[in-house]
Amino acid sequence: MKSTNWKKGTAGTAAVMAATVMLAGCGGEQSAAGSPAAQTPKQEAAAPAKRPEITVTMYDRGGVPASEGSYEDNRWTRWINQNGPVQVKYVPILRSDSTKKLNILFASGSAPDIIHEYNTPFRDNLYNQKQLLPLDDYLKHMPEYQKILDRYPQLKKAGTMSDGKLYYIGKMKEATPAHAFFIRTDWLKKLNLTMPTTTEELLKVAQAFAEQDPDGNGKKDTYGLNLSTYSQYGVNEMFGAQMSDSQLSWGLKDGKIGILWENDLAALTFKKALYAGGIIDKDFLNDKDGAKAKQDFLNGKLGIYMNGSTSWYDFPVNDVATLKKNVPGAEVDVLPYPKSPLGDYTGAIDNPIQMMTAFNAKAKDPVAAAQYINFMMKPETGSKIVNGDEGVHWKKDANGCPMPLDPQKVKNEVGYAGDYEIFLSRVDKCDFLVNKFDASKPEQKAALEMYKKAQDTYMNPGKQYAGIALTQYMPTFAGDLNVIHTTLHKQITDLYVKAMLSGDKYTPEQAVKDAQAAWEQAGGKKLEEDINTWYAKNKDTAFLIKDVWEIVKEQKQVK
Incomplete structure (x- = not known):
């Protein structure tokens, strides 16, 4: 693709140069009467129009190889700036520290023009503080997004705030399992164990993996399960608890929304047993992004890997290959969520309607920002950035879909x-993961089968879902209620961590009892009243888990 602005600038410069040469060559000519030729007054060559400049945040996930450069400067930032309508400066922000960093940037008045952040409570707080720009007047500069809004009106609904104006830009994507358990089946065979189907069996298998030397090196150096920040969510979900780093375990009981203390207690009791039994890495609290757990798994030291952010192409194709290279004979399979005493649950679903982008209310050039969004949403732009170059990175398969040549x-x-092209709605046949594997290659065929099994296992509407909605669509609290929520979330989290680490000195039962007392004392009832008022008013129109299952059903028909 060529930039129209670039063409105009180049053509204009060439024309000026040509005119200059012609004038220089004719400057000494005489008129027919022998007098000097009439000279055209010199005109200043028009300087090429300066491209608008904008700043854009992006998640730094540590994913740019050294050979490619940095998040600020690599082949894709250069391509976007060469071909797009504006000059973009990217501001990388650590994914695990994004809200803290953005708070600092907004407080200092140096927040970028375009903000990407998936954390709904944080975005809503920016809206409440009037830090965001209404986008209705700029949609005319984003015709590509208007097309998406017309096709999927849910996006307009999800991006509109209480004042009736549009503030968030979002996208549609495939609904996939966000959290998944993977198990070393070769270890099961070696220790003569079967696939666990209940949480009680899961605990026994994990303990055996930690104690019975499944790698055969004569050392007690293996872990049964991992509990980094995000992987804890999967363990909570087995017991119907939705608690995360930003969410408490809200759930529906007897027609009212409240905290599911019983579910919290069951999850906490299980996690304490993992820690007390030496089944997990004792230093799990410092493994905030799960990088240590992943390395343990890839190096053959972890038997059950709870992946809290599963890439369903990269993991079964590349990570499994790395494991098998490091540990010849290793075998991995998807582990369905084991049934708990509180129910048969499935895990989190990666949100198919994702709101993630807003404009800073102090953006220097909102029109330029809108033009950038429009460029990034063009199908040809998305195809280029998401797939790379045809013949270099991909070829068309039998269905006409891009197929990676070299994973x-x-x-x-x-x-x-993909950290740059986060705007593209991907809901056509070629966008679905089942069409991205090359089944003619044995390793990719196996990866495809793993993903299909995960879909059948985790995307099952017959199982219960922890919570009434995806985390992103739970209502957020404003003002004093937000302060209460933040305070209580930290207090409850700290109490639960204390119970996990304190042995017999502090039990899960006491932790939950203390959490309930804190809830009463700090104003938790006010939160309950507010969220139930929201539910009574919006239960028929809000985007709840039943709506997610409907999207899953629709997408299965497209695939």
């Missing part, structure tokens, strides 16, 4: 590009 090359050169 490792694609991972290195294209894998991180």
Whole structure:
């Protein structure tokens, strides 16, 4: 693709140069009467129009290989700036520290023009503080997004705030399992164990993996399960608890929304047993992004890997290959969520309607920002950035869909590009993961089968879902209620961590009892009243879990 602005600038410069040469060559000519030729007054060559400049945040996930450069400067930032309508400066922000960093940037008045952040409570707080710009007047500069809004009116609804104006830009994507358990089936065979189907069996298998030397090196150096920040969510979900780093375990009981203390207690009791039994890494609290747990798994030291942010192409194709390279004979399979005493639950679903982008109310050039969004939403832009170059990174398969030529090359050169192209709605046949594997290659055929099994296992509406909605669509609290929520979330989290680490000195039962007391004392009832008022008013129109299952059903028909 060529930039129209670039063409105009180049053509204009060439024309000026040509005119200059012609004038220089004719300057000494005489008129027919022998007098000097009439000279055209010199005119200043028009300087090429300066491209608008904008700043844009992006998640730094540590995914740019050194050979590619940095998040600020790599093949994709250069391509976007060469071909897009504006000059973009990217501001990388650590994914695990994004809200803290953005708070600092807004407080200092240096927040970028365009803000990408998936954390709904944080975005809503910016809205409440009037830090965001209404976008209705700028939709005319984003015709590509208007097309998406017309096709999926749910996006307009999800991006509109209480004042009736549009503030958030979002996208449609495939609904996939966000959290998944993977188990070393070769370890099961070696220890003569079967696939666990209940949480009680899961605990026994994990303990055996930690104690019975499944790797055969004569050392007690293996873990049964991992409990980094995000992987804890999966363990909570087994017991119907939705508690996360931003959410408490809200749920529906007897027609009212409240905290599911019983579910919290069951999850906490299980996690304490993991820690007390030496089944997990004792230093799990410092593994905030799960990088240590992943390395333990890839190095053959972890038997059950709870992946809290599963990439369903990269993991079964590349990570499993790395494991098998490091540990010849290793075998991995999807582990369905074991049934708990509180029910048969499935895990979190990656949100198919994602709101993630807003404009800073102090954006210097909102029109330029809108033009950038429009460029990034063009199908040809998205195809280029998401897939790379045809013949270099991909070829068309029998269905006409892009098929990666070399998974490792694609991972290195294209894998991180999705952090720039986060706007593209991907809901056509070629966008679905089942059409991205090359089944003619044995390793990719196996990866495809793993993903299909995960879909059947985790995307099952017959199972219960922890919570009434995806985390992103739970209502947020404003003003004093937000202060109460933040305070209580930290207090309850700290109490639960204390119970996990304190042995017999502090039990899960006491932790939950203390959490309930804190709830009463700090104003938790006010939160309950507010969220139930919201539910009574919006239960028929809000985007709840039943709506997610409907999207899953629709997408299965497209695939």
